[in-house]
Amino acid sequence: MREFYTITELTREFDISTRTIRFYEDEGLIRPVRRGRTRLFRPSDRHLLKQILRGKRLGFSIAEINEIVQMYKEPPGEAGQLRLMMKRVEEKRANLRQKRKDIEETLGELDAIDESCIERLAELGVNT
Amino acid sequence: MREFYTITELTREFDISTRTIRFYEDEGLIRPVRRGRTRLFRPSDRHLLKQILRGKRLGFSIAEINEIVQMYKEPPGEAGQLRLMMKRVEEKRANLRQKRKDIEETLGELDAIDESCIERLAELGVNT
DNA sequence: TCCACAATTGACTTTTACGTAAATATCGTT
């Protein structure tokens, strides 16, 4: 595995702009190392970026994505903090399960539409 | 089933503002009937609103939701139009399947986090 | 009939998530 990626390599791989990546850094989502001023992205940074983009596809805001990526870090050492984190994790899971349900419903409706289209097409085929 | 709902009934039921509902109307997503100037929402309007909010939870833009709700209407009568619609439907389905995959992955990672929290908590329990 | 109150309309504002432009810096060539 490569040690570092440049910013443009990542923009090409994920089809996003440099502005976007720098914006995520400003927002504290990602923290590449530097050689002088230029950013160097480790494989872990690249992986984090993948997770950020995955969150975006699911319609999470930057703030929500931030909450999620914070969870990917080491669990805290204090019991109260741990319980709090577990509560947050459960909230996110509930949110995701709702989304999954929404998706199943929408997929079901689109399936129905597709079938009615096929039917309609068959009718037309008969009549022409 | 009731014949009509007022705008405030819907804002309360779905916990959104009147501004939001009117905005959706301005955008052509919904088209309540009027008595004088006041809007009256039929059950079908209410159902449509539900679908719109479902789309929002999934992170679709208003434009994308518009595309979807248009599909819920009668399928077109012309074969070319039908095929085009089926193509669009398939695109949306592919999009939803990707989201579902993203959700499964994220859920899996959150499960792992949860477990590591439980582990950590057990360790603390032993040590204190 | 008149009043209180709900609903509407229109204009302006806010927030989010970047886009864009200008000036400056770095780095490997030539």
Add this chain to the structure above:
DNA sequence: AACGATATTTACGTAAAAGTCAATTGTGGA
């Protein structure tokens, strides 16, 4: 040392999706 290609920083701009505010306008009840 100059140059072209990339990067960075700073600052302002913008589109989408509402929120907010003010001025009207209906309208159902006492």
